[in-house]
Each structure stands twice: as C-alpha cells, then as structure tokens.
Amino acid sequence: MLEIKNLHARIAEDGTEIIRGLDLTVKAGEVAAIMGPNGSGKSTLSYILSGREDYEVTEGDILYNGESILELDPSERAAKGIFLAFQYPVEIPGVATMQFLKVAMNEQRKYRGEDELTTPEFMRRVKEAAAELKIAPEMLRRPLNVGFSGGEKKRAEILQMALLEPKLCVLDETDSGLDIDALKVVADGVNALRSPDRAVVVITHYQRLLDYIVPDTVHVLYKGQIVKSGDKTLAHELEAKGYADIIEAAA
Amino acid sequence: MPAVQETIDQVRQIDVDQYKYGFETTIEMDKAPKGLSEDIIRLISEKKNEPEWMLEWRLEAYRRWLTMDEPSWARVRYPKIDFNEIHYYAAPKGTTGPKSLDEVDPELLKVYEKLGIPLKEQEILAGVEKTKIAVDAVFDSVSVVTTFKEELKKAGVIFMSISEAMREHPDLVRKYLGTVVPQSDNFYATLNSAVFTDGSFVYVPKGVRCPMELSTYFRINERNTGQFERTLIIADEGAYVSYLEGCTAPQRDENQLHAAVVELIALDDAEIKYSTVQNWYPGDKHGKGGIYNFVTKRGDCRGKNSKISWTQVETGSAITWKYPSCILRGDGSRGEFYSIAVSNGHQQVDSGTKMIHLGKNTSSRIISKGIAAGVSDNTYRGQVSAHRKAENARNFTQCDSLLIGDKCGAHTVPYIEAKNSTAQFEHEATTSKISEDQLFYCLQRGIPEEQAIALIVNGFVKEVIQELPMEFAVEAQKLIGISLEGSVG
Ligand SMILES: Nc1ncnc2c1ncn2[C@@H]1O[C@H](COP(=O)(O)OP(=O)(O)OP(=O)(O)O)[C@@H](O)[C@H]1O
Numbered sequence A: 001m002l003e004i005k006n007l008h009a010r011i012a013e014d015g016t017e018i019i020r021g022l023d024l025t026v027k028a029g030e031v032a033a034i035m036g037p038n039g040s041g042k043s044t045l046s047y048i049l050s051g052r053e054d055y056e057v058t059e060g061d062i063l064y065n066g067e068s069i070l071e072l073d074p075s076e077r078a079a080k081g082i083f084l085a086f087q088y089p090v091e092i093p094g095v096a097t098m099q100f101l102k103v104a105m106n107e108q109r110k111y112r113g114e115d116e117l118t119t120p121e122f123m124r125r126v127k128e129a130a131a132e133l134k135i136a137p138e139m140l141r142r143p144l145n146v147g148f149s150g151g152e153k154k155r156a157e158i159l160q161m162a163l164l165e166p167k168l169c170v171l172d173e174t175d176s177g178l179d180i181d182a183l184k185v186v187a188d189g190v191n192a193l194r195s196p197d198r199a200v201v202v203i204t205h206y207q208r209l210l211d212y213i214v215p216d217t218v219h220v221l222y223k224g225q226i227v228k229s230g231d232k233t234l235a236h237e238l239e240a241k242g243y244a245d246i247i248e249a250a251a
Numbered sequence B: 001m002p003a004v005q006e007t008i009d010q011v012r013q014i015d016v017d018q019y020k021y022g023f024e025t026t027i028e029m030d031k032a033p034k035g036l037s038e039d040i041i042r043l044i045s046e047k048k049n050e051p052e053w054m055l056e057w058r059l060e061a062y063r064r065w066l067t068m069d070e071p072s073w074a075r076v077r078y079p080k081i082d083f084n085e086i087h088y089y090a091a092p093k094g095t096t097g098p099k100s101l102d103e104v105d106p107e108l109l110k111v112y113e114k115l116g117i118p119l120k121e122q123e124i125l126a127g128v129e130k131t132k133i134a135v136d137a138v139f140d141s142v143s144v145v146t147t148f149k150e151e152l153k154k155a156g157v158i159f160m161s162i163s164e165a166m167r168e169h170p171d172l173v174r175k176y177l178g179t180v181v182p183q184s185d186n187f188y189a190t191l192n193s194a195v196f197t198d199g200s201f202v203y204v205p206k207g208v209r210c211p212m213e214l215s216t217y218f219r220i221n222e223r224n225t226g227q228f229e230r231t232l233i234i235a236d237e238g239a240y241v242s243y244l245e246g247c248t249a250p251q252r253d254e255n256q257l258h259a260a261v262v263e264l265i266a267l268d269d270a271e272i273k274y275s276t277v278q279n280w281y282p283g284d285k286h287g288k289g290g291i292y293n294f295v296t297k298r299g300d301c302r303g304k305n306s307k308i309s310w311t312q313v314e315t316g317s318a319i320t321w322k323y324p325s326c327i328l329r330g331d332g333s334r335g336e337f338y339s340i341a342v343s344n345g346h347q348q349v350d351s352g353t354k355m356i357h358l359g360k361n362t363s364s365r366i367i368s369k370g371i372a373a374g375v376s377d378n379t380y381r382g383q384v385s386a387h388r389k390a391e392n393a394r395n396f397t398q399c400d401s402l403l404i405g406d407k408c409g410a411h412t413v414p415y416i417e418a419k420n421s422t423a424q425f426e427h428e429a430t431t432s433k434i435s436e437d438q439l440f441y442c443l444q445r446g447i448p449e450e451q452a453i454a455l456i457v458n459g460f461v462k463e464v465i466q467e468l469p470m471e472f473a474v475e476a477q478k479l480i481g482i483s484l485e486g487s488v489g
C-alpha cells in the first residue's frame, strides 16, 4: 500500500535536510509502528506523506497503491484515503466540530464523485462514531479543538478518522496526553478500523499503546533514516534497553 | 487534476471576477440629462410630484453642498469624481412610482427573479417553510414595487417608497426627515439631501411588533447613473421592526457613485434592527470599475430604553466609506454594531461606527471583523464618546482583522473620548493571519484550499453572522466564500 523509496527531504525555507534516505514499506492490512528519539524526523515524515508544502522532496519517491503521490495536493491525498492524526491538533475557532466533519466528509465524497451525505445520514454516522469513542454530543457543537483538553483533542482526531474511513492511517503520538481509560477507548477505536484493505502507521514512544494496538512490524527512525526494523518484540527490546545500542550500531 | 476541477478552473479563468450579479438589463429608461443644477433638482422633484416644501429643502441642501469640500480623511484613494458627468435621475419608462405587482414591467420582475429576490407575493406564500419578507424594490432612481403592503397596513405598519410617503404621509415625513442626518451633515449626505431619488419609508406605530421582516433591494442598472437613496425608519413607542437591505449592480468598466442616507429613529422602548448585505460590483481584478459607496447611516435612540442594532456584511464596492452610528440620547438606550467587511482584489474599505453616549445608563457594543485579501486595504474607524451628562456609559469594542496573503493591509483607528468619569469603555483589537497550520489541517482532511479559507473565515466572523436573520445568514456565508475566491495562490 505504501512504499517509500530512498526518500530525501528538506525544509523548503532553509534547506535543512531532515529525511535522509528513508526506506519503508507498509502492506495493506498491516499495522506498522515507528519509534525513535525526539527530533529524529517522525512527525516530519508524516507531514511529507500528507503533502505539507513546507518540505521539499529532493530525492526518492513515495508510492501509494503503486502510484507516486509527490505531485498531489494535500487535499487530493486526503481524498484518496491518506489520513494523519496530528501530534498537535490545530484549533479552528468559530467552526463547530460537527460542521467541520460535514464539510470534510462531503468534500472528500465530491472529489471521489459521490453524492453528498443527507443530513440525517450524516447525523446518524456522527452519533454512532462519537458514542463508540465516548465523545459527548455537546463537544461536537463546540468549535473544533478550541479549548479541548489534550485527551479530547486526540479523541476528536480518531473520530475524524473513523468518519472519513481512510485507507492509510498515520497516527502521530496519539497516545500522548491520554489517561489510561482514554488510551483504551482510542486503541479500541483504531482496532475497530483494522481491516485487510487498510494500513495503519503508529508513531509512538511507548510500548503501552502497542500493548493495545499490536503492531505487525516495528521500525526505528533515527536522523531521518530507518535504522532497524523488526516485529513486535523489537518494541519490547526498546522499552527495556532504550535506543543507545541501535544508534551505536547504525553509526 | 480531475476533469471536474479542470472545468471549474477554465470557467474561472474566463470569468475572473466571479461577480454573478454583473448582468445588465435593457429596459427603456427615462433619464435626466447629465449634470447637477437647480433645474435638475426641480426636475427630480417634479417627476416625483413632491410638495413644495420638499423642493425647498432640496434646494437648500444643494446650495449648501456647493460650498462644501469632499472629505479626505478616510484611508481611500480614487480619482476626483466629476459630479457633472452623472445622471441624477433614471427610471424605467412609465414608472413614476410603485404600482401593484400585475402592473410592473415583466422585464423588471425578471431582473429581481434573476437576483433571487421574491417579489411575487403568491410565490412567497407558496413556499410554506419560508418566512414572509416584504420587499421594496428600487431600480436606479425609483421604487418599482413594494410587496405585502396590504397585510402590513392591517397591522398599522407603513412600508412604502419614500416618494410615495411624501405624498401620502407628508406630516410624518416632514416631522422626521433630516432630524438624524441633517442636510448639512457631510458632503455626501448633503448631496443626497439635494438629489435623493427614492428609498424606503417605514413607520411602525406605538406598541406594534412588525409582523414580518421588511427589506429593500437596491439595483443600479443604468450607466453613469448615481444612486442616491434615502431611507427613513421610525419605530414609535414600544414598537419593533427588523429591516434588511441588499444591493447589487452590473459589471461595468467605469465607476458609479452610490451615496445613500439612512435615518433610524427609535422612540421610548422601541427597537430597530437594521441588517445590510452590501454586494455592489467591486471592480475587476485589475481594479477597473466598481461602485464608490459613500454612505451615511445613523440611528437615533431618541426615547428611553430604546435600542438600535446595525449588522452589516460588506463584500462589494470598489470603495466603501460607511459608518453606521448610534446616538444614544434616551436614558438606558442601547446601540449595537456588528460588522463583517471583506476586501479582495483592489477594493478599499474604510468603515466602522460611532457610538455617541448622551443619556444616562446607555450602553453600546461593537464587534467588527475585517478580512483583507489580494492587494486590498481594510480600515476600521470607530468613535466611542460619552458626553458630560452620560452617567454610567458602557461600551465594549472588539475589533478583529484577518489577513489573507501579504499584499493586503488592515488598519484599526479607534477614537475614544469620555467626558464623564463614570464611563467604562473597553477596547480589544487583534490582527491575525490564517495560519499555515490551520490551512494544512483543513487540507489534510480533504478540504480544498478555497473551501478551507471560506470555512476558516466563516468561523472568524461567526459572532456577527449569528446576528443576521436566518435567510440572510446563509446568503452572507456563501457571499463571503465567493468574495474570497481567487484570494490565494
Ligand atoms: N519547519 C521546520 N522548521 C525548522 N525545523 C524543523 C521543521 N520541521 C522539522 N524541523 C526539525 O526537524 C527535526 C525533526 O522534527 P520532527 O518533529 O519530525 O521530530 P519527531 O521525531 O517527530 O520528534 P518528537 O518525538 O519530539 O515528536 C527536529 O530537529 C525539528 O526541529
């Protein structure tokens, strides 16, 4: 589903290279975890996948379902099924969460040549998904992410993911800021979306999340490269020993 | 790029201005020769069958105007206007005033139909879920029709064109006209006093809550014609009325002048809510053409505990010079000003309000949202003052500007003056840009850039949109989206 080949990317403004020859393949149905020390380029990778203009790809390619997506706008990539749950969700003042959801869902449908959802159908879907994630209907009337607690913001991200039904889900530290119960709710939400035609990339620092969302593969990102890959046991190893050994071996 | 998007883009390139009201209608017109003189004023007065005192009033204003200079303090630039190159009177042939609906030229009805303004009462009634709105349609210099007059009459509400009111209710007109915006008020208001051609008149009697929304729809159609309308609204003791105003004009290369005067009078315990969606032609993307909009709007809270509320959505005009104000004369009276001013392309907006606190325990609230895109300039200019006797005057002002791109400008010019030490005035101002983070977040959810900007901007102006009557709110939101199309990339 996702093939990243020898990707090099830099900050457009000052030319600093952040991603330095990164290779990664994620198959449909797979859950891949990406771990790595602070500042190693995990969030940057997620932005580049979703097409943020602040970064420039200088070498390599990103294939999504066998086709390069480098020329696509962020909104086109999204409509094609790439979803990013942000590490720091952004506040949109004055725009009710409900309204935002409706616009996003319908714009994606429009792009794919589908009819707009009727209001009752939209309401039904939102209510159902919100209930699953234990999100109070009251919250849906508030402006998106404005004044939401850290945990509420993360839950709202997963709600959007559930409703937009993407094919490639990238979760950037969705576990940070969640209490234990919320972590369970969010993980259940993600697990419910696992399916043979959907891939999930989980960026995290902690084994705790991976206890709930059990990954098929684990990759260590360091200085803009994947320096080690393995199965779920790699995450346990990192939890016990930290990154020192791997970094040393890679250097 | 998908085929659909490609088509949209192609259409866009052809129609750069996207001003969907830019069509012109060919209707036989009765026009005064270009230029301004006492004879022209006599001609206007005669065409309108006015009483003698009205003509005298106009001539007095004209003589005054000849001694005045165009104001230059606003932050707008435009070539000198040649006031002798304008037609001061233009009316569809055979219309001296409003008629009943079946007498109105079907071509004219079509214009309003095309604009989405319901003039046929039956049709309005047929749409069950729609709320009733009475409309006064002004085409260039004359009112062509006023709907629901009979029904309003039953409630005692007078709603008709001001020319008609002058003939049918001369005492009321004479008593109130020019008492809020005097003939000598300012250059444009004085010009208007001399040459105003039509506009609406509303009188809501004591204790009456007007049973439906009233609205006037202004359309400038003729070339080189100025529109000088005059609106006068009086809410007698304990009365309530909500009034809407809409405006459009065809797309033209030359600039056209619009200099209106609106006077509102609220007596004891009365309330007037005045909403405007101004969508005059803004000019093309090179700044050619567009309406010069120099408007004087003022409300007088004459009675105790009266209330006047202005809500405006300004998206059109090449130049906007407009400061709907409130004189808080009655004790306990309240003034409100809610404004959204959008400027794109080469538009220049200098707009705001004045809240003049004269009575005791008066309060006012100002919420202004300015959005500047393209190479436009957007200025908020506001004055809040408390006079010596205005015990406990209260004002809250919030003035937010949003910039799209880096070639536009937003400016805030507040004047605050309290001559009574018990006054409490609060002023908050912010200027922001649509952040890259917000935009990227929306894009990542599959919302294309223009829709994303419209969404963020509509969030930014929500507090004001909420003040608009339902039907207008939806329209206004769409209009803001359209006005900002092409504002990025
Ligand atoms: N737009 C930018 N401008 C300047 N520096 C940037 C920018 N984007 C990323 N960086 C830098 O690139 C490096 C990688 O950042 P990134 O946010 O991808 O790290 P991360 O692996 O997600 O870290 P964390 O675990 O703390 O979330 C950091 O040093 C960061 O400061």
Ligand SMILES: [Mg+2]
Residues within 6 Å of the ligand: A042, A043, A044, A087, A172, A173
């Ligand atoms: Mg990060």
